Amino acid sequence: MEKSKVYFTNLRTKPGLNLLDKLERLIKKAGIEDIDFKNKFVAIKIHFGEPGNLAYIRPNYAAKVVKIIKELGGVPFLTDSNTLYTGRRANAVDHLDSAFENGFNPLTVGCNIIIADGLKGTEYREIEVDGKHCKTAKIGSAIADADIVISMNHFKGHEMTGFGGALKNLGMGSGSRGGKLEMHSASQPKIKEKNCKACKQCIKSCSQKAINLNENKAASIDYSKCIGCGQCVAVCQFNAAQVVWNESADTANEKIAEYAYAVIKGKENFHINFIMNVSPDCDCFDSNDLPIVPDIGIAASFDPVALDKASVDLVNKAPIIEGSILTDKHYHEGEDKFNHVHMNTNWETGLKHGEEIGMGNLEYELVTV
Template sequence: MEKSKVYFTTMKTSFSENLPQKLERLIKTAGIGNIDFTDKYAAIKMHFGEPGNLAFLRPNYAAVVVKVIKELGGKPFLTDCNTLYVGGRKNALDHIDAAYQNGFSPFSTGCHVIIADGLKGTDEELVPVEGGEYVKEAKIGRAIMDADVFITLSHFKGHEATGFGGALKNIGMGCGSRAGKMEMHNAGKPYVEQENCIGCGRCIKICAHDAPSITNGKASIDHKKCVGCGRCIGVCPKDAVCTPGDESNDILNRKIAEYSKAVVSGRPHFHISLVVDVSPNCDCHSENDIPIVPDVGMFASFDPVALDVACADAVNKQPVIDGSQLDRMPHVHHDHFIDSAPDTNWHSCIEHGVKIGLGSDQYELIEI
């Protein structure tokens, strides 16, 4: 099998080229111009950062990608889907507020923000997963599937459940609607924390399967009727409806790979990952710990699997930063991500991605 090409550049600059200019040169050299963007809608999938987190990618990088796509005749927009957990991005209004607070406005990036799965995380498209073992139809935010071209701009960092968050995490988990995220994260179904419930009945109104009911002023969910769509989570005004979070990390990773395949199949796609501020946990946290390794650089490829492997290999060659989470953990696995979060195994996502034809784990690294 031919190795996938992954392009790379360091974060070193010169008097004649700054980091935004270097990113532009990287993605052009990697071949983004080979995609026909003329009058095409181009979704740029990224993470806007949970309010309070400062490790997310700066909007300056998004502005570069937007500029290049516009020069190629495309119509770009920045996008993400709402979160399953309770936080600052669980509905489209809060999500856009968070994006603007963190600098992702049309004035700073050159394009609009569209929350792909709508106001309450229910605007989704069912997308077949060819060769899927865990998922037959992925539930993807509709605006992402409406796009003609799909681009990712990922912050490559650690993750407490998947080992690291890179291109595949950004695609698979990030593009899932609330029901999609529910499917990936959970083997079980939502339940109600009775002490927080006010008996408003909104969960009853949103459910198409008559699963919720109210007794003595408190809601409960009949799991024999519940299909696990997660819509009740989005409408609860008191965040009383919770998820069990009971899926194994390996199956979670494999589901992410299958969701990723659903998103990219059948249309042009291109992927960019920045290995900077490599925090130990996801940007979904409302805080960020110090990086576990020094900044590495910027990577780009048409193959998201190869891209993730190249980034992981580069991180594993770096020294550990003193005082970081990784520095405080026993180094027994010879892998920075597994040592930082010992209950994770990022290889399960890569291996499954290769198995289902999403991409290759063999790459040629081309430094520019």
């Protein structure tokens, strides 16, 4: 199999060539202009960052990508799906407020912001993947309905998958709340009775009629009927319907790859990794720890598997930042940095599965721009 090409630029600048110029030069060299954007809806999948976390991609970079897509005739919008956990991005109203707070709005980025899976995370399309773990994937409607998908990914550590890059942003990030439940858990949801307000929203939303109020006037799930779709988790505003966090890291990584495959299945797609502010944990936390390595650069490719593999290789070749979590964990030269930070994870499983299902290639050629 021919190696995939991953294009890379460092962060050195000079008068007349700033980082936004370098981003434009990079993605054009990588071939983004080869995509037929004319009059097509373009979902730019990005993570808006949990307020309080400052490691997310700056809106200026998104604005540059939007401008290029518009010049090529496309109709771009920035998008993300709601979170499964209860936070400031768990519904579309709070999610949009958070995006605006972090600088993502039509004025700054030049296009509209759309929360892909709707107000409560229940608007999705089921896309057939017939995978090892998932027969279908529940993808946020706005992403599923788009003609083209561009992912802009902050490359950093992740407590469940080892690192988060293109596959994580595409797969977990595009799943509806029910889809995120499927990726996170091998079990059906549970009810925490003391949180239940007997509002009956979970009962109304359950397609299997598996939920009723018990003698304590709290929701109760009939597990003989429950199919684990996660709609009760999605609509519960009181954190009573909860995920059972019991999926293994390897299985979760493979499920994420299958969801990422569903997102780009049959569509033109292109991916950009920002290997900077490489914090040890996900941008879903409301804070970000000291990066584990110095800022490295930006990479782009049509192949998300090769892109993530090249990015992790670049991080593993970089020196550590003294005083970061790697110092605390007694890192030794030559060890895999992400597996050292999160010792119960194995990022290789997700990339290998992505290659197995035809998303891309682990073998790559790094082309410096």
